[in-house]
Amino acid sequence: MNHIRRLAAALLLFALASPATAPAADGPLFDAHVHYRPAMMASISPAEAGRSLAEAGIDGALILASEATTFRRLDAASAARLVPFLDISRRLGRKTDWMHVEGVAERAREWLEAGEGVDWAGIGELHIRAGDRFAPAFEALLHLAAERDLVVMIHGDPAVIDHAYTVAPAVRILWAHAGTYPYPPLLDDYLRRYPNLVADLSMRNPTLTDADGRLEEAWFELLTRHPDRFLVGVDTFSVNRWTEYGDIVTATRTWLADLPPEVGEALARENAARLFPE
Structure with missing residues (x-):
């Protein structure tokens, strides 16, 4: 069945792709x-970070920055359109207990x-455990984000x-890494429940794909069912991730090619x- 779906996607790509528009892959x-x-x-x-983005074909990126100066320096060195998120927890220096x-x-x-x-477009990434979800600081940040129409990136489980x-x-939420438990049926449920919820797929290439890097059937069905609710990403949480940046983007392009072109x-x-929006 998986092979049949991939063949159908490939045929659709061949039929609909226009020479004037490069496919997502x-x-x-x-x-x-x-x-x-x-x-x-x-x-x-x-300059090196900006070059990594350019060489990987990145023309836009969501940048999680704790300092305005850091963001401005990257923005000046990059040809891509950069969207700034204020990383509250990193600014406080307290990744796991900032909410207290x-x-x-x-x-x-x-x-x-x-x-x-810097015109901050969002807040995050907020790492928060289920046991901390009732913290007044977390609730106050959610109200602040909704008031200012900011997106909040949350790294947490479904209870959060x-x-x-x-x-x-x-509130508009970007669920980092498609959640702590990235299971297609669970994600399908949550996307149906909450219309203002979207998810990024950073760190999930091995979860989405088989041993050959091709998209698994359950993920194909989820992504084609909710094509407007997912974004791709790398997650450069370490220097090593920056070093591997091009390879990670290449792996992402591999499974994007398995989707119908409009979904990709x-x-x-x-x-x-x-x-x-700009």
């Missing part, structure tokens, strides 16, 4: 999960309003997403363009 991509922190600059300069720091939401509001030359939408039903285009860049 070959054309520009939007990377929805890029970390660039001050500590990385000693190993990967802004006093005055988080108030400080976040000050940072967002100060701007420092459920609570977020109980607290702030209108949506994941590659159109969903990001709609979520983060």
Whole structure:
């Protein structure tokens, strides 16, 4: 059955692809999960990071930055359109227990309003365990994001997403790595429940694909059922991920080629363009 679906996708690609428009597997991509922190600059300069994006065919990227200065330096060195997210937890220096720091939401509001030359489009990546989901700081950040129409990137399990939408039903959430438990039936359920929820697929290439790097049938069905709810990404959480950047993007392009062209285009860049309009 998997081979039949792949053949159908390939035939559809052949029938619909236009010479004037490069398919997602070959054309520009939007990377929805890029970390660039001050500590990385000693190993990967802004110019080197910008070159890595360009060589991989990235024409847009969501940048998770704790400092405005760091983002501005990368933005100046990159030809891609960069969308800045304020990494609250990294700015506080507390990746796993930031939600218990006093005055988080108030400080976040000050940072967002100060701007420092950056028009922040979102907040995150917020790492949060299920047991911390009732923390007042988390709830206050959700309200702040909804008030300012910012997207919140959450790295957490389904209970965190459920609570977020109980607290702030209108908030827009980007679920990092398609959640802690990236199972197609679970994701299908959550995407149906919450219309303002989208997910990035960073770190999930091995989960999505078989030993040959081709898209698994269950993921093919999920992505074609919800083509407007997913984005692709690398997640440059370490210097090693920057070093491997081109190879990771190549692997992503391999499974994007298994999708019908309009679905591949949506994941590659159109969903990001709609979520983060210029």
